[in-house]
Amino acid sequence: MGRTPEQFGAWIRGRRTGLGLSQSQLAQRAGVSVRGIREIEHGRIPSPDNPSVLRLKAVLGLDTEPEPRPEAEPGRAPRLRLDILGPLTLHVAGRRTQPGATKQSSLLALLALHPNTPVSLEEIVDILWEDHPPASSLNMIHTYVTRLRRLLAPAARPGEPSGGVLLRTRAGYLLDLAGGGHESDAARFTTLASLPEDANEAYAQAESALRLWRGAVLQDMPSRLREHPSAVTLTRLRLTVLQAYADSALARGTTDNAVHELRRTADLEPLHEGVHARLMLALAASGEQAAALSLYTALRDRLDDQLGVRPGPELTDAHLRVLRGDLPPPATARTTVSPAPAPSTPQVVPALLPYDAAYFTGRADHLARLDALLPAAGEGPAGGSGVCALTGAGGAGKTALAVHWAHRVRDRFPDGQLFVDLRGHSPEGPVRPVEALTRFLLALGVAAEAVPGTPETAADLYRTLAAKRRLLVVLDNAVDAEQVRPLLPGGPGCLVLVTSRDRLAGLAARDGARRIGVDVLSPAESRLLLHRTLGAERVDADPRAAAELAHACGHLPLALRIAAANLDHTPWRTLEEQAAELRDGDRLSALAVTGDATTAVRSAFDLSYHALDAPARRMFRLLALVPGPETGLDAAAVVAGVAPAEAAALLERLTAAHMLREHRAGRYRRHDLVALYAAERLRLEETAADRRAASEALYTWLLTATGHCARLLYPGQPPLPPTGTDGDGDGGRADAVPPPRIPDAAAAIRWLDDELPNLAAAVQQAAAERHPASWRLADALRGHSWTRKTAVDWAALGRAALDAARAADEPVAQAAMHNLLGATELHQSLPYAAIPHFEQTLALSEVGGWPEGTAVALTNLASVNWLVGRLTRGAEYLEKATEIDRRNGMPDGHPVVLLTLGITLRDLGRLTESLDRLRWAERAPRNLDSQHNRILTHANLGRTLYLLGEPARATHHLATALTMVRESGEQGSEAYVLRFQSSVHRDTGDLTTALDMATTATRLFDEDGEEYYRADARIALGSVLLALDRPDEAEVVYREALKLAEERGADELRARALLGLAAVTDPPDREQVCRALDIARGTEHLLVEAEALTALAGAELRHGEAATAAAHAREALAVHRGTGHRKAQAEALDILGRAVAATGEEDPAPYRQEAGEIFRALGIPVQRH
Template sequence: MARTPEQVGIWLRGRRTKLGLSQSQIAELAGVSTRSIREIEHGRARSAHSPTVLRLIGVLGPDAEGGPVDGPSLRLDILGPLTLHVAGRRTQPGATKQSSLLALLALHPGTPVSLEEIVDILWEDHPPASSLNMIHTYVTRLRRLLAPAARPGEPSGGVLLRTRAGYLLDPGGDGHGSDAARFTTLASLPEDANEAYAQAESALRLWRGAVLQDMPSRLREHPSAVTLTRLRLTVLQAYADSALARGTSDHALHELRRTADLEPLHEGVHARLMLALAASGEQAAALSLYTALRDRLDDQLGVRPGPELTDAHLRVLRRDLPRPATARTTVSPASAPSTPPVVPALLPYDAAFFTGRADHLARLDALLPAAGEGPAGGSGVCALTGAGGAGKTALAVHWAHRVRDRFPDGQLFVDLRGHSPEGPVRPVEALARFLLALGVAAEALPGTPETAADLYRTLAAKRRLLVVLDNAVDAEQVRPLLPGGPGCLVLVTSRDRLAGLAARDGARRIGVDVLSPQESRLLLHRTLGAERVDADPRAAADLAHACGHLPLALRIAAANLDHSPWRTLEEHAAELRDGDRLSALSVTGDATTAVRGAFDLSYHALDAPARRMFRLLALVPGPETGLDAAAVVAGLAPAEAAALLERLTAAHMLREHRAGRYRRHDLVALYAAERLRLEETAADRRAASEALYSWLLTATGHCARLLYPGQPPLPPTGTGTDGDGDGEGPGDTVPPLRIPDAAAAIRWLDDELPNLAAAVQQAAAERHPASWRLADALRGHSWTRKTAVDWAALGRAALDAARAADEPVAQAAMHNLLGAAELHQSLPYAAIPHFEQTLALSETGGWPEGTAVALTNLASVNWLVGRLTHAAEYLERATEIDRRNGMPDGHPVVLLTLGITLRDLGRLTESLDRLLGAERAPRDLGSLHNGILTHANLGRTLYLLGDPARATHHLATALTMVRESGEQGSEAYVLRFQSSLHRDNGDLTTALDMATTATRLFDQDGEEYYRADARIALGSVLLALGRPGEADVAYREALKLAEERGADELRARALLGLAAATGLPDREQISRALDIARGTDHLLVEAEALTALAGAELRHGEAATAVARAREALAVHRSTGHRKAQADTLDILGRAVDATGEEDPAPYRTEAVEIFRSLGIPHGDRDPR
């Protein structure tokens, strides 16, 4: 029986004294307060079986008398193999059926188990006729076995009882005669973080394996066993979370690893194991674990990883992990170090004088999540639907401002332009904006819509965000923008009913109709003043009725009246009624005409210069207008234009979206276009458009020269809209360009890109040369903003215009843009026809610069798909054209690409010559990006040629340039080469760090070729570290990516890595790699495969074959000049001839050692590949 609280106190004092520990030391060990220890020692323990006492037993162990509890005379443990202790001695429970009966009863301590369940568990569907008699026999034997634990004076000893409901096992010990009971008590974790951590640790120590792991499956899979297992998972995850927060993740690694093996599809356990591995310095293992589980989920369940796992993956990639705690340091989860997340605040200005909508606001308030819960109703999506001008946006923005404090992680807003003349915003464009707002660097934006949506959902998964999606066209536009996190709430506005969003996505819909008469009157009260409205309430009602109670129309009407204080409400209402405008305002569902009368009055209340500005702004394409563009289209100085824009804003004809950027309601924009057609002559419209196009071309061309100085512009066409390129613009009144440097150029292009894209589309519809000239000027920017706009759509529109104009050079440029758009989507074969058209049309049109560009791009695509000989031929032709065009040494981009291609062809000396030429080229022909690549590839080629000192210099120069420019993609490119150099020199720690970082950065970029290449580099370092299992994972991932990409060179290299990762090299895989390499032009890879095959044949005891193979490989390596490969092959050849006994191996070994020494490689080391 249990001891009294006084006896528990005596036990604790005695145990503490014997171990020589103080009360505070005992408290720290057990994770409890010193006060709790003091209370227990003074005889004030709540129970001998309280969680605190049980934790003390786990920490201090029992003494000679057993512990603070008179060790239950019966102890039956099931958290692992079934074990039975009777009167302190371990006892065998008997034969299988008898043991199974005892295990079943142990799963229900203190609860009767029916005969039907016992029969079902013991014999399943085929019980013998004597099953009940056999059960009685087993019970009799068990009672004899348990007799030493019997409690005198109780029926049947009080241990194994027969009740009306069945058989009942009472192990005694106040319910703690089994490890399952003790675990259940400990699993109820306290709120104090430190105590919860210690108690969870004590609970997990009780587990020796799976529940009843030595019993038949029907017991192992019994619901009670499953419940215990699930409870253990809950405790383990809480323990792991606490360990991670405390910086002691290594404490949880063993339990997490063991559980991950038992639960191969449990995302929560694997997510925590990933974080624990990464926090313990095993980032590669953590990433490999993610890949393996992702593939299992796909193969076995057909699902993708959930938010918890993807969030852990992102944290590992970002190294967003707590630091390991120092000795004897306690860190609470709240104080765990982390990087503060970006908190976006994108809501527009709240509408002044917002009126009414009390019912709508209450219904929106009902959607707010309670503390610690998801949004009420479960969906987290609400749609405000109604006609244009009904005030949906004003309502959404007003409510969002009211509740913004309920979403501490930020508020996102985007105008989706669902009913805009420019066309709706593509979801990927909105995602790019959201990701930038959430802190993702522009150069790290994912390359595809799917990966952009994945990253968005991952970043939002554990945040409380309010997302406002304004003016959606349909449900398909909205769905990719739904974050999915339980703490997020999405508010959509649309003229569409969004029935699909309600049916499929569970969106709550709230209809937004016109204001009530009372609300309309209140709005007029607030905008015009109570005195003016109350002076003639009937006229106010008539005015509201004439405006159709549309908020937008009411506000415009009020602005007109405010501008004309002498006009009465009755007069204004009468003017609205004239000219059949009343019926126009009351047409149901036709928002375009519903407010025309109000717009007319507002428009005519403006002075002539403001009206002209309002009309001409209709010529500016895109979702918003900048001050400079407005000045250009109106032919005014910026100060004059700013004054007019202020007047339009005051009259509610414009809205200043942010400083110097103006937007109009869709209906106002349509009205402006109508006024433009009616009041401006065709000649005046044409002149204003020409001025705008000319200014856009001048500014965009200026940015292109700053950012991409080697990019050849299109030649002039004589149309007058080519952009003079001097930065002065088309006229004296045009504002000067305020773009002094590359950083300013990037900002200007990012701000104007949606408008520039719209300008291309508008000019294309007009068959204007500005369409293809603007599109071509944006060509360089398309490589760094791959998903910001639909580059393929721009290219197609401008191409149609160029064809209509019969301009072959323009068509060539647009095919070049379309080829680049295909490469953005990792579709090299689709890009080839476009670049071929660029080549043919450039030659037809006499544009040699375009011919060189086409040849260079064709070479790049052919290099990507393994056609190296074709690539080199294209590049040699491009070089000849550049030389004829005044570049005697060639263009640096062409020389760089040719140097890379020649290296892969095995022509290392020629490669070095071209790369040095690229380095010497004038700086005004190359960009910073190409300079980095040039130094990186010089380093790689020089190292292959056996010049490690110069190689190190160039790689270090490249990395310095990277760090100064912040180009993430270039950094990964350089680190990939540097990791191989450090690997060969024996600095494996640095090599692993560089290879891991390169892999992470390339994964963010999304380009399969480089993602695969980085994994091959990582695998080679892991092999050198003696971690073949992790290397195998990296090589398999690389092989999968290479196969998806169609990159045969990478397939061959990945197969070589996989072969090396096996204990005995796999000749079949090496032979496959050799066949693939011979099918391409990659001579270096072919020679590498020959060397690997020679080594494998030697390992398999085929020395003579290995000698022949090594001689063949050595001949190729000598022809290429690859020094390290020669040394590796000479080493194998020396060992092979030694094994045959037919030749002296010394010359081969001596030459190998000399090469290794010249490269700074210890001659005992071996290339792990």
């Protein structure tokens, strides 16, 4: 053959991948085994005249071998060798060559990190100049490229483009090292790192891979290159290969070279426990037990000094095995998995820390212990974030300590600080992890519509965004470890500070959290706190009384601050008198004995409360009526029945007395014990009538504001009509405070996002009171539930309001709450669970005489039936809803109903009727339609017009929809539009744009979490990959789509996914096509059934069954002509023409001519066969 076995194997592999064939596909075509192909491609070939080799060459079109490429010739140097696994080295035509000055070398190094892949100009500028590029940066890059091309010119291959290996692309530059005598240690290492299953082969291949390393990646280059994600990926891959190699060496008893490789890497990774554990075992296995134990001691001390942590289980286990002389058993071979790219999210720097305490005192030891954690934040092990938990009794000052320290060190976390009150010990109940994740993702710059719909995917996105950032995360008032774990970011640059009354033993045991107990203040710290709050003169005048007061307060910081505030407000009162009142009540001693702060704090609150003037006391009491985690100025004014200016003054007095805390401007929070005390004072001092009047005023004000937001955002959403249990409320009291200024939809979204936790709490509180505000607020929020699916527990909210409506025997209110609960089930991809709720909405709306509710129920039932494939039933529901809407003054019907009907009719194959309904929806008055619905209407007009053969008008509507999406920032609809657009670009041959759109649509739908659309997007992506002749990738996404469709129970998607899988093989898989056709015939999706018939005809033709193919093509054509689907008609005509040509029974020309005319009219390249 004139070449070595390795050359021949590389030659075969290159030809196979160039044709887009997998090993199994090539094996099937050549009639050889997959194992045989694998052996040949690895350089273990039989005789050149072996029949298997000859068949392979024939199938691959390699009957005449080309000359071997220079890089594989023994004894001959490669034309170009570029090595980065250590210092950057360059060899051109066999001679060592200096790549030039720093910037020029950095450019070459950056391109070498991405061989055969374009690197954008933006990334080049960022790497070379960071944040301060000169105005001439692009000209300078061009100069560097010109110089590099001159350096690399001797390595050019005959006939190579003028740019040689350094090519200009649309976006930037590409270093072409593919074949032709060019080599790279990184490319060679990446190939070798994919270890084979055979243990002996894997051991030898891993050893070869590790010998390529001369040091750290680009160790002589600037830090931005050494720390580049591609460099980090190579380093991690090295660690994976090394650990697998070391495990194999230990199992084989051949540890000499393993010790050498492990020592080299341990020098570069001084804190990597996995590498050091294996080095200990390898040293012990080589007879150097003392060296192994010394290594353990050194690493243990280093971990403690630098990170403040103890050795983990892997290192501890290795230490014990060395002590026992017990070497580990053979380890399971590891596989290499490329990390998935992180979602592209704008870099936002959150700053969520609340205000620092003005008179923070003491805690020097605690602050020092917290400061010791800082190295872990900057140099922590790759395994995860540093976690510290401040634990102690309520009122001990955990939050104050955490916030104070966080402010002190926030400059050490330049990527931001996150803070959330988890309400672990609150009357409202703990914050669910998914709610906290939603807040964090929004703070990190994720658009609300892009926040994932499930807790798991939300946590994945949060950890991805935090992975490369230095963040400080403060989780305040946690209930237990389970609430905390989903909120741990996992990135080595992050530090998490948790406060809790719980000991969080599980967090320490499982997650390695450092726990710091926060007890009461020392006597000296208590005295210092009184000094700072009351003044040194007053405290030093009677130090014994000050000590007694501190003792009476149990040295509890919260109690001390409240007592000091009381004294500050009553300057005539002595410290002795204050201490005597607390002491004589004998209420604080219980705290010192039991650690239960409730009773002692209540007595301190009594003193602080009675020191307030009457208006401030009344405000304090009435604030207990405001539900939720915080109170706004307007809400406080409403419950107190005072003007906002007066409310602001009262809140200022309460803040000064430490009965409130201004969490952020105009937003107030209370310690949970203070909130309980306020509720107790409310019950004792306010009459039932006064409490009821204040609550009525608050509910009226909240309903007014929320209703206004709903009208701005969802103008076509019918509000609930008045019901028999609706009271007049305290309109005058609510009217005293004007509603918040909400001029437009953007302001409405901001107000709802700010108030949503409080509104949810208001629904729960009103439901407990059996108040109509529960169902009215819940109904006003139902539109927001579609875009904030995980922000609050919508199911709990809806159930509570439904219980209240049932207790009031209000059928219309019950109907509205069933509607909300049905939507909640849809949020969780449970359409069958939603159906009973929408059926209840329908029945109760009819009982209550609410026609708008009846129409809404019919529309939602139609949507659910569309999702589960019951199209005819869905269309019937929609026709009934349209009749109701017409009777209610909408001549054409409601735009939401018309849109849903248009989609349903299209899938039934009634394209002309679909277009009519969509046009009616487009013409609907703006006061009935929302921006979201208008986007979907234009998108579906584009889709239907394209099917009907009107590409220009279709493109116009799709472009309009995409423009509206990007103007409104409604990313949830972007994927919906892009999947349609990708199909148009695929058909017209613009495959690059089609791939980009289909990939983006898939990513966005994955973030939303709805399985139906996730599967649909993958089917669109698979079709583009097939058009690009990338069948292996297409098969992967089609199988993912099939799995999602099966889990979802979406039969038409199952059929379409099977059709895609059938098309990835050549000839197409008839069995898969037949399965798809059987499934499609069991649904009402006529377009999918006809698509399957066309695919079956094409498969039969490829299998040589022309007569059967012609019959099925005629059947498909008849259906396509009936629906009006023009592209599908052309495809069926094309197959029919080829089939009758093969049978010779009929002239194929008319079929071919008509097919060509349709293809040309649609702008689709005419297919040649």
